[in-house]
Amino acid sequence: MRMLDIIAKKRLGGRHTDEEIAFVVKAASDPKAGVPDYQLTSWLMAVCCRGMDETETAALTRAMALSGRRLDLRALRAPKVDKHSTGGVGDGISLVLAPLMAAAGLVVPMMSGRGLGHTGGTLDKLESMKGFRVRMGNDEITAQLGRIGVCMFGQTQDLAPADRTLYSLRDASATVESVPLVVASILSKKLAEDLDALVLDVKIGSGAIFKNLKEAQALSRALVKTARELGLKAVAVLTAMDQPLGRYVGNSLELVQAVEILRGDFTSADYAQCLLTLGGWMMQLGGKAKDPKEGAAKLESVIRSGAALESFKKMVAAHGADPRVADDLDLLPKAAMKRDIKAPQAGFITWLDARKVGEAAVILGAGRANKDSELDYGAGFILDKKVGARVKKGECVARIHGSDPAKMDEAAACFVTALKIEGRKPKPMPVIRQVVK
Amino acid sequence: MRMLDIIAKKRLGGRHTDEEIAFVVKAASDPKAGVPDYQLTSWLMAVCCRGMDETETAALTRAMALSGRRLDLRALRAPKVDKHSTGGVGDGISLVLAPLMAAAGLVVPMMSGRGLGHTGGTLDKLESMKGFRVRMGNDEITAQLGRIGVCMFGQTQDLAPADRTLYSLRDASATVESVPLVVASILSKKLAEDLDALVLDVKIGSGAIFKNLKEAQALSRALVKTARELGLKAVAVLTAMDQPLGRYVGNSLELVQAVEILRGDFTSADYAQCLLTLGGWMMQLGGKAKDPKEGAAKLESVIRSGAALESFKKMVAAHGADPRVADDLDLLPKAAMKRDIKAPQAGFITWLDARKVGEAAVILGAGRANKDSELDYGAGFILDKKVGARVKKGECVARIHGSDPAKMDEAAACFVTALKIEGRKPKPMPVIRQVVK
Numbered sequence: 028m029r030m031l032d033i034i035a036k037k038r039l040g041g042r043h044t045d046e047e048i049a050f051v052v053k054a055a056s057d058p059k060a061g062v063p064d065y066q067l068t069s070w071l072m073a074v075c076c077r078g079m080d081e082t083e084t085a086a087l088t089r090a091m092a093l094s095g096r097r098l099d100l101r102a103l104r105a106p107k108v109d110k111h112s113t114g115g116v117g118d119g120i121s122l123v124l125a126p127l128m129a130a131a132g133l134v135v136p137m138m139s140g141r142g143l144g145h146t147g148g149t150l151d152k153l154e155s156m157k158g159f160r161v162r163m164g165n166d167e168i169t170a171q172l173g174r175i176g177v178c179m180f181g182q183t184q185d186l187a188p189a190d191r192t193l194y195s196l197r198d199a200s201a202t203v204e205s206v207p208l209v210v211a212s213i214l215s216k217k218l219a220e221d222l223d224a225l226v227l228d229v230k231i232g233s234g235a236i237f238k239n240l241k242e243a244q245a246l247s248r249a250l251v252k253t254a255r256e257l258g259l260k261a262v263a264v265l266t267a268m269d270q271p272l273g274r275y276v277g278n279s280l281e282l283v284q285a286v287e288i289l290r291g292d293f294t295s296a297d298y299a300q301c302l303l304t305l306g307g308w309m310m311q312l313g314g315k316a317k318d319p320k321e322g323a324a325k326l327e328s329v330i331r332s333g334a335a336l337e338s339f340k341k342m343v344a345a346h347g348a349d350p351r352v353a354d355d356l357d358l359l360p361k362a363a364m365k366r367d368i369k370a371p372q373a374g375f376i377t378w379l380d381a382r383k384v385g386e387a388a389v390i391l392g393a394g395r396a397n398k399d400s401e402l403d404y405g406a407g408f409i410l411d412k413k414v415g416a417r418v419k420k421g422e423c424v425a426r427i428h429g430s431d432p433a434k435m436d437e438a439a440a441c442f443v444t445a446l447k448i449e450g451r452k453p454k455p456m457p458v459i460r461q462v463v464k
Numbered sequence: 465m466r467m468l469d470i471i472a473k474k475r476l477g478g479r480h481t482d483e484e485i486a487f488v489v490k491a492a493s494d495p496k497a498g499v500p501d502y503q504l505t506s507w508l509m510a511v512c513c514r515g516m517d518e519t520e521t522a523a524l525t526r527a528m529a530l531s532g533r534r535l536d537l538r539a540l541r542a543p544k545v546d547k548h549s550t551g552g553v554g555d556g557i558s559l560v561l562a563p564l565m566a567a568a569g570l571v572v573p574m575m576s577g578r579g580l581g582h583t584g585g586t587l588d589k590l591e592s593m594k595g596f597r598v599r600m601g602n603d604e605i606t607a608q609l610g611r612i613g614v615c616m617f618g619q620t621q622d623l624a625p626a627d628r629t630l631y632s633l634r635d636a637s638a639t640v641e642s643v644p645l646v647v648a649s650i651l652s653k654k655l656a657e658d659l660d661a662l663v664l665d666v667k668i669g670s671g672a673i674f675k676n677l678k679e680a681q682a683l684s685r686a687l688v689k690t691a692r693e694l695g696l697k698a699v700a701v702l703t704a705m706d707q708p709l710g711r712y713v714g715n716s717l718e719l720v721q722a723v724e725i726l727r728g729d730f731t732s733a734d735y736a737q738c739l740l741t742l743g744g745w746m747m748q749l750g751g752k753a754k755d756p757k758e759g760a761a762k763l764e765s766v767i768r769s770g771a772a773l774e775s776f777k778k779m780v781a782a783h784g785a786d787p788r789v790a791d792d793l794d795l796l797p798k799a800a801m802k803r804d805i806k807a808p809q810a811g812f813i814t815w816l817d818a819r820k821v822g823e824a825a826v827i828l829g830a831g832r833a834n835k836d837s838e839l840d841y842g843a844g845f846i847l848d849k850k851v852g853a854r855v856k857k858g859e860c861v862a863r864i865h866g867s868d869p870a871k872m873d874e875a876a877a878c879f880v881t882a883l884k885i886e887g888r889k890p891k892p893m894p895v896i897r898q899v900v901k
Contacts (some may be wrong), residue, residue: 034638038512063501069509069637075475076513096556202469 030066031381037073045086052090056189061196068200070356079207085256094189100221105134106313110305112228114146116324116385117271119281120302121149124287129176130338133313137179143393145385150181152274155175155404157388175341183224186219210249224260224312226305228367232269234381247463262308265460266301270379277393277407279359289336295393304459320327362405362428376454379414391429467503474510482523484578489527495627496699505637516644518774522693528652531626537658542571543750548664551583554708556718557739558586560725563775566613567766570750574616578600579831582822587618589602592841593785612778618780623656634724661697661749663742669706671818684900691844701801707816707851710735714830714844717795724805725771734895741896799842799865814890820882827875828866
């Protein structure tokens with residue numbers, strides 16, 4: 028079998044056999060296979076243009092999951108659940124959800140990623156707590172899960188190495204937006220986590236990979252179907268990512284948001300709703316509630332009891348950072364400078380473009396322009412007004428946190444382009460758009 | 465401008481601006497541009513899948529032609545003409561055509577390539593003459609053209625370097641069969657030769673890049689149209705490549721064929737017809753004949769006068785090899801062993817698959833399995849019977865020339881799969897299929 032023939036077959040719209048898929052995955056996970064990157068990207072682009080059917084997608088996912096060493100969580104009694112988001116701006120929900128679900132009696136082995144471009148990454152947010160360690164081996168992860176029920180870690184060398192290679196090549200070759208490739212990338216890692224159930228948060232809108240409902244629905248259906256085919260219970264929740272989620276964008280700022288919610292302060296309504304919907308489904312799939320509504324109610328009481336915040340502290344301590352951060356948010360990194368962004372006119376905010384806000388965050392150093400960018404953990408935005416809010420001319424709509432006045436000027440200018448203020452109150456934009464079961 | 469955005473645009477079916485095309489060509493010709501091969505192949509595959517329109521194709525061709533230093537033949541009075549074949553099996557016509565056209569008063573700056581896979585390469589055939597030098601600088605090429613009117617050389621470092629990079633990446637990433645990419649590759653090199661006119665031999669059939677008439681027609685039209693748009697007179701002749709051309713397949717064997725023709729022995733009828741048709745068009749486009757028929761007649765008399773053979777000798781000497789080869793074919797490399805391939809049954813030969821014969825030649829070492837393969841110059845096939853011939857059971861249909869009995873066995877077995885013998889005489893297969901002006 029030759030890589031060239033496999034590429035040519037897909038270019039012509041052919042359907043790959045399991046053996047061909049296995050050949051590609053081997054090529055991506057083993058440098059000794061001798062298949063150069065420029066052949067892998069040619070194949071990736073052919074897949075983007077010609078697609079893959081369900082059988083091919085499942086075969087690719089399975090082969091990628093098996094390309095490394097999986098976690099082995101059979102010794103743990105409680106159901107193993109996880110949530111995966113396709114990525115957005117202000118989406119720090121994992122920071123709350125992981126310790127919350129552990130407090131509710133589930134086991135959460137949560138492998139997360141770093142931010143790139145306008146989207147943030149859970150690992151970066153966690154690392155804004157000094158000393159928080161996310162590089163862990165499989166044995167250590169398993170042990171921590173046994174002890175406290177939650178572990179948040181980066182993709183190890185061992186877990187789905189084929190995905191690591193293909194993901195970085197996709198990112199560097201403009202082959203990200205392909206349903207079968209996205210499905211295989213997400214699910215291969217989740218299968219390697221030895222999960223029982225998975226809730227998928229599929230973002231739609233300007234700040235998401237997929238901009239429109241139809242594409243997001245197609246991705247959701249493919250995710251749920253492929254997961255089931257591979258023996259993993261799954262539900263996809265389509266959620267809005269036209270404006271940033273919650274009230275904070277930035278690494279330590281999103282930790283502030285997380286701690287506020289864990290303390291029972293639900294003022295960020297869209298964030299809380301998203302959290303409880305996703306968590307409610309995890310409760311149902313994990314057998315802790317008869318339906319997601321009951322699950323959400325249980326989670327609210329876990330939060331109000333203080334158990335979720337306690338679980339968060341245990342997790343922070345287990346990863347080597349200072350758990351007192353949960354009691355004293357001043358321990359988090361802070362920006363040296365703050366500045367208000369004022370409404371250029373009176374009216375209703377009708378649009379607050381998530382992607383542009385994410386790009387403004389990159390300018391500030393809160394996100395990464397490229398893989399090697401240094402982060403400014405304290406930088407970001409606090410959104411005082413979101414879509415639907417009425418503002419007076421000159422009223423503060425958002426506050427910039429940063430450390431470089433020139434970058435803050437540039438970020439403020441970018442932020443303003445994200446904002447639309449009009450005379451009529453806009454229709455409400457629901458955060459939960461659809462559930463695909 | 466970023467390569468990633470350019471790739472993404474083409475993936476979505478967008479139309480490139482001249483600036484985007486220029487960016488890609490710069491990336492392919494200048495390693496300092498820092499664009500990795502895996503981005504170039506991703507773009508190449510996007511072009512294969514999404515296509516390019518005429519304007520994009522012309523822009524790509526022009527930018528590639530200008531990516532290096534062109535020949536400057538303005539000092540030469542005679543019209544500069546060339547022929548380009550899209551490649552086939554047994555197609556050694558350039559070996560005759562280049563010196564023949566020079567003898568007819570035209571200037572022929574012929575840049576040629578090497579064989580790869582089942583197709584042969586003119587440079588390899590020339591190099592089967594010991595000492596024949598094809599690596600030449602622009603100044604040397606120009607001087608030789610001034611002196612004897614013909615020069616056959618390999619692509620220099622200077623000429624269309626963007627094509628050199630893209631061609632080798634296409635070959636290695638299964639992105640060869642794309643009309644706009646083929647057009648730009650062929651014409652950029654020809655434009656860099658500073659030609660007045662170009663005749664294109666577009667092969668159709670099992671041994672050609674394009675297997676069917678429709679695809680070959682589309683390529684021919686795109687070639688002629690783009691050439692004209694860039695100020696180059698051009699005609700495309702579609703010729704059959706279902707069976708090998710002529711009676712010889714192999715490097716020194718095809719030189720034998722060439723010398724036979726140059727001596728006026730036209731027994732290889734399809735080869736002679738192809739030669740005189742292409743040459744006839746070159747005569748017309750070069751202003752030496754009022755139509756291709758008159759051009760062909762003039763060329764026949766140039767051959768019969770001995771002037772063509774003389775031109776060949778001058779050319780061989782100018783490139784550093786021994787011109788006596790034209791008088792004594794025994795001076796060419798010869799295979800150590802010969803063996804007959806016999807008809808397994810009686811009947812008419814109805815099929816002699818060019819691609820399979822080419823693959824059998826690779827097994828013998830007459831062609832290259834990969835770029836670094838060593839060639840056996842004497843190896844190949846002499847085809848005693850071609851499509852339409854009546855054979856008795858056990859009669860010799862072809863002779864294998866080789867140097868390794870095991871490989872000869874394997875090549876013979878491959879050759880037999882190329883052959884179909886049936887009871888009914890097949891319809892004649894014309895070698896000239898169509899002319900696209």
